[in-house]
Amino acid sequence: MHKKIALITGARPNFIKAAPLLKELRKNPDRFSSILIHTGQHYDHKLSQLFFEQLHMPDPDIYLGVGSGSHARQTADIMIGLEKVFLDMRPDLIVVFGDVNSTMAAAIVAAKLCLKIAHVEAGLRSFDHAMPEEINRIVTDRLSDLLFVTEKSGVENLCNEGVSSEKIFFAGNIMIDSLTENLKTCQNSEILRTLSLRRQKYAVLTLHRPSNVDNQEMLGSLLKTMKRIGTRIPVIFPCHPRTRKEMSSKGHLNDDNDEFRIIEPLGYLDFLKLQMDSKFVMTDSGGIQEETTFLKIPCITLRNNTERPITTEIGTNTLAGTDPEKIMEAVDSVMGNAYKAGRIPELWDGKTAERIVKVIAGP
Ligand code: UD1
Numbered sequence: 001m002h003k004k005i006a007l008i009t010g011a012r013p014n015f016i017k018a019a020p021l022l023k024e025l026r027k028n029p030d031r032f033s034s035i036l037i038h039t040g041q042h043y044d045h046k047l048s049q050l051f052f053e054q055l056h057m058p059d060p061d062i063y064l065g066v067g068s069g070s071h072a073r074q075t076a077d078i079m080i081g082l083e084k085v086f087l088d089m090r091p092d093l094i095v096v097f098g099d100v101n102s103t104m105a106a107a108i109v110a111a112k113l114c115l116k117i118a119h120v121e122a123g124l125r126s127f128d129h130a131m132p133e134e135i136n137r138i139v140t141d142r143l144s145d146l147l148f149v150t151e152k153s154g155v156e157n158l159c160n161e162g163v164s165s166e167k168i169f170f171a172g173n174i175m176i177d178s179l180t181e182n183l184k185t186c187q188n189s190e191i192l193r194t195l196s197l198r199r200q201k202y203a204v205l206t207l208h209r210p211s212n213v214d215n216q217e218m219l220g221s222l223l224k225t226m227k228r229i230g231t232r233i234p235v236i237f238p239c240h241p242r243t244r245k246e247m248s249s250k251g252h253l254n255d256d257n258d259e260f261r262i263i264e265p266l267g268y269l270d271f272l273k274l275q276m277d278s279k280f281v282m283t284d285s286g287g288i289q290e291e292t293t294f295l296k297i298p299c300i301t302l303r304n305n306t307e308r309p310i311t312t313e314i315g316t317n318t319l320a321g322t323d324p325e326k327i328m329e330a331v332d333s334v335m336g337n338a339y340k341a342g343r344i345p346e347l348w349d350g351k352t353a354e355r356i357v358k359v360i361a362g363p
């Protein structure tokens with residue numbers, strides 16, 4: 001049977017996860033027609049269009065242009081826009097990615113219209129309900145019919161929540177499909193030259209979790225620690241717009257110097273190259289914990305929990321939290337070359353999209 005499939009994206013990490021699946025679906029035009037929808041949750045060129053270009057994705061078929069807003073407003077705007085689209089096109093399946101507001105909004109609308117839902121990156125749990133993404137993950141998984149999981153903990157979590165095992169598919173990590181696809185191309189990136197950096201002689205920082213950046217005391221403390229680290233090894237900080245806004249209101253943008261460099265968010269290829277050639281990465285991002293594990297680059301996670309435990313168990317990730325001394329301890333370990341080497345998790349092999357499409361195709 002020919003299937004009409006709608007892929008819903010909205011934020012930076014969604015584009016990276018959707019690209020390999022869209023490509024795989026479009027290899028089979030006889031079996032699938034696919035419609036790419038962009039809600040417009042992220043809209044800056046450096047968080048959106050640039051990823052479409054670098055990942056060779058076609059322009060979205062439908063762009064809702066919802067923009068930023070409070071959780072309720074943004075979720076509601078996405079829902080209103082998607083309801084109309086879904087009613088008009090009646091897809092056989094909608095596919096959502098990750099854990100952003102666009103993911104959950106699409107799942108709720110589809111479920112109420114009795115449309116079948118596939119969730120790529122299902123089952124991850126931080127068990128921290130103060131994290132907006134945890135709410136998005138729980139609601140999306142509860143409503144989904146096909147749950148594609150990246151690591152074994154996801155299968156366990158879903159089973160513990162009573163999800164029928166027939167709906168759960170351990171398919172691997174689709175972000176790693178994009179990464180492996182672009183490993184060679186990213187070598188052409190000029191980012192090290194542009195920033196006058198030498199391999200292994202700098203660290204990378206990203207920060208955008210509300211718990212870290214929306215609270216001025218926490219943000220101030222983290223930045224102070226980062227500047228301390230900067231005296232030992234330059235810290236390069238591609239700054240998310242959410243964080244830039246908070247930093248600008250407290251004058252933190254003036255902290256920029258050779259030891260602590262605040263730059264614009266980078267495109268996918270530049271950021272991949274920057275990670276790969278760094279001494280270590282410090283982050284509160286979800287996806288970057290996984291990419292560093294794949295690249296075998298030490299990752300110091302500035303959070304007390306992770307929904308991606310495999311990266312700490314067998315990968316290169318350490319949960320340092322936000323305590324300055326704990327962070328310094330982890331940095332000491334990396335700088336002293338005493339850090340764990342890490343292994344690549346099962347099925348993070350660049351073939352996840354292929355496995356997902358096999359399941360979507362059905363018997
Ligand atoms: C969102 C996701 C988060 C994900 C992150 C990836 C939710 C609840 N959060 O967080 O899980 O890790 O994306 O980067 O879905 N802004 C701009 N330009 C843009 C987009 C945002 O300036 O193109 C600014 C706006 O001030 C906006 C703020 O960033 O209010 C936050 O944007 P939003 O999409 O709500 O959340 P993120 O922090 O980006």
Ligand code: UDP
Nearest residue numbers: 012013238265266267268271285286287288
């Ligand atoms: N990323 C990027 N440029 C940057 C920062 C991150 O291309 O300046 C990529 C990164 O390589 C990863 C993804 O964005 O593939 C992670 O997205 P983000 O940290 O925004 O969201 P999260 O994974 O936390 O939801």
